[in-house]
Amino acid sequence: MRVLMVAAENDRLPDCKVGGVADVIRDIPYALNAQGITVKVVVPDYGQYQLNRTFVSDIAVPFRQHLETATLWQVEQGDGVIQYVISHSLFSEHQGAIYCSDEHRPFATDATKFAFFNAAVCEAIEHKMFDDLEILHLHDWHAACITVLQKFSPRFVYLKQLKTVYTVHNLALQGIRPFNHDESSLEAWFPTLSYDGQQLCDHQHPHCFNPMRSAIALADKVHVVSATYSDEVLHTSEPDRGFFGGEGLEHDMQIAKRQGKLVGILNGCEYPAESDEKISLTDYFSLVDCELIQWMAKQSQLRACHYIAHQRLKQWQQAHFTGPLITSVGRLTNQKALILRQPYSTGSVIDELANLIAKIDGRIIILGSGDVELENLFTQVMSRHSNLLYLNGYGQHIGDLLYNLGDLFLMPSSFEPCGISQMLAMRAGQPCLVHQVGGLVDTVTHLHNGFSFRGEDLNDQAMQLIDTFNLALNIFKSNPEQYQQIANNAAHARYTWQASAQAYINYLYE
Structure with a gap:
């Protein structure tokens, strides 16, 4: 079985961690490989120039009415897992920051950056730059646009044959942006894309594109990272009462559960043979x-x-x-x-x-x-x-x-x-x-x-x-x-x- 994991963070690489998702991407590929699964991992290159990289290929990416060029690099191979980064100026222009803060336009900078990253991954898959794959495992809203391109873009044929798994690490962050009339919007990124807005829209803001909701609807499997959380997300959040559940996507999670798509699997932890560092x-x-x-x-x-x-x-x-x-x-x-x-x-x-x-x-x-x-x-x-x-x-x-x-x-x-x-x-x-x-x-x-x-x-x-x-x-x-x-x-x-x-x-x- 051959799996490609796509994420925004990866603690296997230097300066590529903000939250817990980086720990997951660091560890789970090697645990899977120990059970016979071939795993490849790709994240953006945020200007990590200290990486020891090997050129794989340039990637031609149609984006915002231009043909952009990104580059795929292999940065590590060992223990049965191959690590990749994709470089482009969109990823490295913020002095190595993984996420940016857009106070008055939430997610605007990051949504554009990750939409381009997703498009580059799709092109690389379609042109077999990762060789043959069977499963595409996407993590959080940063990788969610891949399911939209897979479903609605006619330029991807091989990509449509792959099974997609979508892991939700943080349901509170959904990456919501307008469908149009904004330079950081779905139609600005992919102006020729024909899509079903009913499947992709945000429930509270129907004129907006919700990447996380889209991936929950379009992926073959939806994974949340504990069994109890897989029940909590089926219920409406009541923040005034101190309960946080589906965060507006509880209906989508209920559909995923009825379809047999929703799975709760707890993350793990490394237990090294040597004891943790002791200090007074x-x-x-x-x-x-x-x-x-x-x-x-x-x-x-x-x-x-x-x-x-x-x-x-x-x-x-x-x-x-x-x-x-x-x-x-x-x-x-x-x-x-x-x-x-x-x-x-x-x-x-x-x-x-x-x-x-x-x-x-x-x-x-x-x-x-x-x-x-x-x-x-x-x-x-x-x-x-x-x-x-x-x-x-x-x-x-x-x-x-x-x-x-x-x-x-x-x-x-x-x-x-x-x-x-x-x-x-x-x-x-x-x-x-x-x-x-x-x-x-x-x-x-x-x-x-x-x-x-x-x-x-x-x-x-x-x-x-x-x-x-x-x-x-x-x-x-x-x-x-x-x-x-x-x-x-x-x-x-x-x-x-x-x-x-x-x-x-x-x-x-x-």
């Missing part, structure tokens, strides 16, 4: 100090978040704490922090967690950046609590080390299609406190290998998070044997890519 808290603080200095140097004006964090770190380096260390790693978005930002008493839920951990001389370290409003909120919370350190940035090394250092990992996401952070923390023997949604409920069992909560609405979720946090602290302090058993169970839990790969073969490919 003192040495960790030294590493963070260096990272903070580098973050400060990137901007001409000193940001409050970095200044307060640096001062807090200096205080901690001279102090001695006897209580547990609470950790959290992830992008600061409403998905991750909505419950934490809910009002409680005279502050917010995260203020209350800091108050509770202070009672047993514990600390909280939060690493992440994202939404500016949330960054400001966490900076203010840090200023109010001497036992909380908020690191506003991204440093994979200092993030990875936190999985090993912490006593309790905090991940109260409002929705989580799968989640990788909880698996990494559990692998290191750090129990997690999670919201019972998506892949979190599929990996963390309350009082067995972690702690979990739920709630009928946002207020209830906030109260139950606080209660469960209190429970975890009480067990940590009063029943260390039970807590250690929970930690041991977390360390021995296994969610392997081998199991995921076998499910891909059984339920997506065959």
